[in-house]
Amino acid sequence: MxxxxxxxxxxxxxxxxxxxxxxxxxxxxxxxxxxxxxxxxxxxxxxxxxxxxxxxxxxxxxxxxxxxxxxxxxxxxxxxxxxxxxxxxxxxxxxxxxxxxxxxxxxxxxxxxxxxxxxxxxxxxxxxxxxxxxxxxxxxxxxxxxxxxxxxxxxxxxxxxxxxxxxxxxxxxxxPDPLNVACPYEQCRARAGEPCRNVHRTPRSTAHPSRLDLATARHYAPEAAA
Structure with missing residues (x-):
């Protein structure tokens, strides 16, 4: 510079x-x-x-x-x-x-x-x-x-x-990246890009299983459709 x-x-x-x-x-x-x-x-x-x-x-x-x-x-x-x-x-x-x-x-x-x-x-x-x-x-x-x-x-x-x-x-x-989707778990509902939170609203080190399942389904959906 x-x-x-x-x-x-x-x-x-x-x-x-x-x-x-x-x-x-x-x-x-x-x-x-x-x-x-x-x-x-x-x-x-x-x-x-x-x-x-x-x-x-x-x-x-x-x-x-x-x-x-x-x-x-x-x-x-x-x-x-x-x-x-x-x-x-x-x-x-x-x-x-x-x-x-x-x-x-x-x-x-x-x-x-x-x-x-x-x-x-x-x-x-x-x-x-x-x-x-x-x-x-x-x-x-x-x-x-x-x-x-x-x-x-x-x-x-x-x-x-x-x-x-x-x-x-x-x-x-x-x-699949679970943070690409919003968490569907009722007590969490973290938005896409944000970490999941526990009942005390503290960020979790891992995503809720249902969020990972949703991300996995969406990640492989185009491939499955093909």
Whole structure:
């Protein structure tokens, strides 16, 4: 991000969390210098082969919504580097347009493509057309769960957000998700997307059996009809 983009990101962070507002102009300039230096190689947005792109503003929003600590520039740069590693790991070098009889040009195009992918300036090339990739409905279910979190980060956070981790697992494995439907249990009636609750209205770690049955029936209904 350039200095203007970083300034806009800082303004967004202050709007969400006024605690982070600098005390005076000198402090504001110093903060902008620090953020601009650390985020110089971090783009504001970048594509991802699964269709869940990087968005620096969403990283800021997630941190402020989930952490009790004021946001630092490293809270943006670290997730970006995890995102970038995930994208690069998925990238397979496409056949360069350069003449293979010109090794220097051929190699330069390969390296240029890899560099652009690593910077987020170009999408990763995958062999999805050969392997098929994830089924469209799987990609849709994962996208519906929210903005992108790299696999390595998601695994590290699984213990802290078990409900989402379970929903992602079910989406990836093509299993019915009880939170996709409202709970039919009379004493619960949790809406779609919300966890079931016990008689004390405390969230349950698992869905009521009748809710899972309903989700299962709806999940397999199109397949059965076919």
């Amino acid at each position: 350039n200095r203007r983009e970083v300034a806009a990101l800082l303004a967004y962070a202050v709007r969400l969390d006024p605690r982070s507002a600098p005390a005076d102009q000198a402090a504001a300039d110093e903060t902008l210098d620090q953020w601009a230096d650390l985020l110089a190689d971090v783009p504001s947005t970048a594509p991802h082969p699964t269709g869940r792109p990087w968005d620096a503003s969403q990283v800021v929003r997630h941190h402020i919504a989930t952490s009790p600590y004021p946001i630092k520039p490293s809270d943006v740069s670290r997730p970006w580097h995890a995102f970038r590693r995930d994208v690069v790991d998925r990238h397979h070098d496409p056949v360069p347009a350069a003449d293979p009889d010109d090794p220097a040009a051929y190699r330069a195009e390969l390296l240029g493509t890899r560099h652009a992918v690593a910077l987020g300036a170009a999408p990763a090339a995958t062999f999805r057309e050969l392997t098929g990739g994830p089924a469209p409905e799987v990609a849709e279910r994962l996208a519906a769960l929210g903005s992108y979190v790299p696999r390595s980060v998601a695994q590290a956070l699984a213990d802290y957000r078990p409900r989402r981790a379970e929903r992602e697992r079910r989406a990836t494995e093509g299993l």
